[in-house]
Amino acid sequence: MNELHGTGVALVTPFTPDSEVDYAAWRRLLDHCIAGGVEYLVINGTTGESPTVHAEEKAELLRVAREHVAGRVPLVYGLGGNDTAATEALLRSADLAGITAILSASPAYNKPSQAGLVAHYQRLADAAPTPLLLYNVPGRTASNLTADTTLRLAAHPNIIGIKEASGHLEQCLSILARRPAGFLVLSGDDLLTTALVAHGAEGVISVIANALPGFFSDLTRQALAGNFAAARRALFELLPLNPLLYEESNPVGIKAALQVLGVCGSAVRLPLLEASESLKARIRAALAGTSVPAA
Template sequence: MFKGSIVALITPMQPSGEVDYASLQRLVQFHVENGTDAIVSVGTTGESATLPVTEHVEVVKKTVQFTDGAIPVIAGTGANSTQEAIDLGNEMQDLGVSGLLSVVPYYNKPQQRGMIAHFNAIADATSVPVILYNVPSRTVADIDNDAVAELSHHKQIIGIKDATGDLSRLADLKTKVADDFLLFSGDDLSGCEFLCNGGHGVISVTSNIAPALMSQMCKAAASGDFATAREINEKLVELHTTLFIEPNPVIPKWALYKMGLAQYPTLRLPMVEPESTSQATIEKLLQAMGILA
């Protein structure tokens, strides 16, 4: 069900801070038309940290409606409260999502046994496939490979998004997890090599801006044409880096605004628009790539 280029979609907003559903529909169509394999709705890039539950659910609901079954939607449902994550997952599974992306609990700094218990409880409570999400640069907590291996045998836990960028973890994970467990990169810069070394897909920020190239790169790697995958990725390396010169999703939102796909570059406080130097940097790159005139 899940493979290839999966976009970690932004949540477009109006200057008032309200969600811009017209732009969201435009973005979803952009991905359907450009070969994106699935959408993660309201994950980190979708500003999940600042969307209250009712709004979070509504954005996912609208995203499912806008795809109209063309590609799967994975709902971001993580929380550092196990019960909150369960409750959110239960709401999402009734919306027609194809999966849940559940982040390692942040701030609490749970032990490995605590993380195992947390994810087992979430998986026990849902009928929708669960993908683990490890991003220690944001959560501080870091689930280790042995814990992931144990969780990989739960029938509802089908994969992990690994945003560490550490390819040695991938090599080790492949020897430990269940045979059908899916391995996704959450780090665009190392995503191509992740695929070439046995990964199944990339949950990508870059795909917000260059979905067709990301799709082509992922398809080439999946077919075993690693030379072509690396050649395509070379065209994306500077974009992978530039999108993170300020905290995500500050630069992706500005880029999509300049591309005319998001009506406004608005972010939820405490995030604000990029510095003028950053604006100039991304705009110059998009022009060099032929994305902007």
């Protein structure tokens, strides 16, 4: 799975002001990220507002992406849920032609045990027609895939890696220290990318790369090449901007940044609200005050 080394982008889903999917902006975003040099694109993840994008919209977003990207970079598709049987049925019925891997977040709200998480993911991996990436994001799911559970799941032949967004560095290091050969560890936190790559991680699935694909993919490549001084300098440039992207929840902040850059609008769907004018002004100032290029 060398295709998934480097920087993947957890793409936003652009909306019009009246809350329709903006497919023209979707195509601009795809081109913006590819022109910036990212290694792959992630469609229908958390940053794509997957809970409020309807099934027919998800299918159309995937169709348009496949057609527009036309093989220029690999595509990863987000598909998960807190009903194992329903998610399994989706995996078996969805048109996943041309998809390199499925990214599946742990069930939200149910709060399964570690044994329940193992059973859930094993069932999905058995059903998935493409390789499966685990996605551990306790801040959204209220459950944590421990290192031991991740490593147990890593033994499944169709589970190829994990997007680790727990923020627990020791847990990430434990996975990196004991993982089987070929099992990918991808940072789910932009600011931890260089730290995890320094200990063997293969890259990142990034939020900030929606807006700054060239800058962030170069940062990640510098880290992967062992040029940590350069990667560190670049990462430190992002410190004023990064917390603003999450201040009013993700993807509210990154959509405001994309609006400043003219890629897409800042509209989100309820229960999220569009970025406040105060936040938009601070994001605009943070972007203007950096040497970071837009692509």
